[in-house]
Amino acid sequence: RGRGRGRGGVDVRVRCGPISDHLARHKYDVIVVGGGHAGTEAAAAAARVGAETLLVTQKIHTIGALSCNPSLGGVGKGHLVKEVDALDGLCGRAGDWAGIHFSILNRRKGPAVWGPRAQLDRELYRQFIQSELLSTPRLTVLEGSVEELLLTEPDPEEPGHHRVTGIRLANGSQPVSASSVVLTTGTFLSGSLFMGQTTSPGGRIGDAPSSAGLSHTLRERLGLRVGRLRTGTPPRIVKDSVDFSLASLHAPDKQPTPFSFLNTHTRCKPEEQLPCYLTHTTPGVEKVVRESLHLNCHIQQDTKGPRYCPSIESRVLRFPGRRHQVWLEPEGLTSDLLYPQGLSMTMPPDVQLCLIREIPPLHRLFFFCMHRSEMCYGVQYDFVCPTQLSPALQVKSTQGLFLAGQINGTTGYEEAAAQGLWAGVNAGRWALSMPPVALSRTESYIGVLIDDLVSRGVTEPYRMFTSRAEFRTSLRPDNADLRLTLKGFEEVGCVSSLRYQEAVRVRDSLQDALAALQSLVLPTSSWKKILGDVGISETKNSILNGMDLLQYNNVSFEMLASAFPERFSPHLEFSQRLEIEAIYRPHCDLQRKEMERIQREESLSLPPDMDYLSLPVSLSQEVREILDRVRPSTLGAATRLQGMTPAAVVQLLSYVHQTGKKERRSHRNQLDQKGREEDGCTRNVVLPQ
């Protein structure tokens, strides 16, 4: 398989300061702007796909910094971490390295909604990401600020009005050229910081605001629609000042479960894990909020903030008279700070202190305990309305420009990492002239995330929940490797062969074990004799196989293995996965038909440059306008649009069906030609369906 060029030697270059002539002359395949969760995954993924990649970030030492909460995963988010890991991304392994408190949320609610989560050591996380990036072949990291995007005429063979050709850095030096650019600027797009009544430009406290040039290019030159969102971060609390006797201790899992499919254990030993503490707000907090409202310009404005990670002001105002949870989370093994999850606010510093001291365990807190960079502030920032993106996260109107992370209106590290990975994969493929790849919402949470973004857009910061996934019982954290790693290697090219081989081994072993379970068929009476009283229901003459037995609560795979050691003990490694599989398999079988239907729809792509307003089929003006505005990339996305009628979809289907046939024919001719030109060089080409 052609995975592009430069497969050989490790090429590590870190450049600080002014850009050298060497760099300027160099042409990269992919440039990634931003070194947060989206940017780091994007850069690593592009390089894995085989692209010569340059990561440009304001400060090299903040690459991989956790700028908000020191934790990873959770319900829904944990699914994303598992999937990013299954596609050979960084955050799962980084979490295993940096985790200092592991727990699986929703443990009692069923494996489909388990939420693997960990508190992280900020320093260890940053170190892991940096050392991974700096040892990634084909990846160069450069410190600098991007002034503008370089644009040129579009490639007439492809849809779009512009083509990106590189970037210009802020210090006015020569441009750096690349075939594709991934923007992961987070909250820095026209970001402003709020604290009390003071406002300053910037995306994060302590960092310079990004240049206005990039914002300008996106809005004015590319004509992208942008919206505005807000977010915020809580203060940091000095550990020594906390009266822990007034908070309740929350212990981690006794045995940490790693995020990564490659890891069997975490770096942190079980007994070295640090606890979290839980406390609550008091009526005094509510009083402080109400009395200081006039001093708080962030909360007064009506920019959309998240409903699910709201500031303490919003929570208190929306649900008065209630206790609200505040978690005190460790910031690291050696850090003397705690992170009060649930206390983000934007008041003036002195009011912040008053409020914090209304919370019982924090009553001893003094002002000198808080540095400026450790106080709360709010951020308002621009995001690009993500309906302007393709499922490959490419800007539809601009060839080679990809966006990922908060710039697309999402919130959260995991959401950013997932998009970053997928944007990086596609940016790399674009640069290497490989067709784009998309993930379906039937196969992954990443697919759900991207489909929601590009076909529905966002009205508030988008966060992943398990309830967003229609096929939740099939898309589980435990089977992310089987869902994605094989495809990631065979079709996408972003997975190392080491990981692939492991996934193949797991798949084959699971298949063997399941076959062994299914082939062991016994009458209920015999099962009862073997396993004792496990609550097998009294149905006469019924026979059950091993899979059926595993669906019983009090039957474990270990029990079967000790009863039939020669059959099952070789598979003990997968006990838990087999038990989960046995319970979910019947439900997944039921869902499969529906999933296939959606996949069929999604395989039918609508040309991005389709002229809906003059399409020669019978469509109402209203439907034409909806289609023209949203430009769904597949028929599947079109059906999910509000205002589409069944008749319109049939008309569209028949039109696309007809033109599809024509195009496929001409595409095949082109390929034949290409094949001859390339002299037998095989390429991984995905034909449009």
Place this chain on the structure above:
Amino acid sequence: MLPSISAGIWRGAQHILRTRVAPRRTGLCTCAGIPGELCDAGTIFALSSGHGRCGVAVVRVSGPASTTALRCMAGLTHSLLTPRTALLRSITDPQSKEVLDRGLVLWFPGPHSFTGEDSAEFHIHGGPAVITAVLQALGSLPGMRPAEAGEFTRRAFHAGKLGLTEVEGLGDLIHAETEAQRRQALRQMCGDLGRLYQDWTSRLKRCLAHVEAFIDFSEDELIEDGVLNQVDTSVCDLQAEMERHLKDERRGERLRSGVQVVIAGATNAGKSSLLNTLCQRPAAIVSPIAGTTRDVVETALDIGGFPAVLSDTAGLRDSPDLVEREGVRRARERVEQADLTLVVVDCAQLPSDAQQAPAFLQGHLSSILPTQERSQTERCLLVLNKTDLVSEEWRQQLETELRRSSGLPPVCLISCQTNEGLQDFLAALHSSIKALCGDPLSGAPSLTQARHRAHLQQCVAALSQYHRYRDTDLALAAEGVRLALTSLGRITGRVGAEEILDIIFKDFCIGK
């Protein structure tokens, strides 16, 4: 909680549903209701001839269980089956063995059938009692369900029996069927039954929301454990209510059969006079006072042999009178549900310049007809009443202008006072009703009832999945509520377009 039934039986249940074991055995399994949208391979049936006056009605069956239907209901065992040959048989109820009718049956083995699947046709006598009995008998067979809108055609497309040009027409067909179903649903939804279903839906939505919240948020936020206990009770109540409803045959409202014709218009346009003229008796009170009719006056009529239900409604105007306002609301509701609307206009109220009349009428129509119908002039007749009050010369001008203009529904000029133009009007009405009656969709209550039953049964079965997994796996429990809501949503007709889309893309194999 233990799974009460093992997976072996559970899987067996699907098997039973799809093949042909006696239906009482399906009662054994806890998960008999495989949600409709997930088992699209089933066998479907529908009345495919129009209702109303007809000598012979045709009931079509398509799918793998077609031969079962022939065997169980027409006694055609395998050796007796002859492809594409009409046989005169007694048609019996598969359970009671009671003879329902004597008629022709045909067998079309796939792929040489309209849908490409095994199909059967029952040509039976056209009376409503016979049709209902045969449809109910078919519905009682395992693996059989009433067809969804356009399903036969979609299966044909799926099997490659339709060309692409015919697909263009399919778009219009599906539109018409969706509309017909929507109106049918609306009619049934406005009574007690509708309120019952709506109430179930909203309670079920609440249940699902609570379970989902508990799954996604209970670890971080303060969501009391009590939430789930409430859901437990609600789900139990819902299940019990639905089961009671399914058992109690009398609860099903008698559905109005026949084409729904609604007379609508401004006050004092002569709507009640038109009703009285049509039924040749003073069914409604008429007076020169605007706002005489306040409630809906309904009369069953036989128009040229076709059953119709004629409703006279209150004149549409803003009124301070509470009673009249309610009348106007009901009138608008009726227009929304109508198969055919007779818009009555007082000629004397038309602009004196006849050239402006078409535009005036257009505006008038859009104030009366619901938005979806505005473009559908075929479901409307414009009746210009009181021609006796205008001059002959002006009348001729008006007729010329109306002929010239396009986009208006058929127009009839009449005078209820002198009966002038009545014959032409009756002819126009007759042809409209005939067209609607030829369309099996304009009201086939028994089929709708069968569909409701099927969805309710699925809903109840899906809810039992909630209980089965409530304590062991909340994700699977929530899945049960999700499926139940989907099933119920198919009755309440709330998400009609979306659902029809689902079916389209399930049945069409795109990208081949």
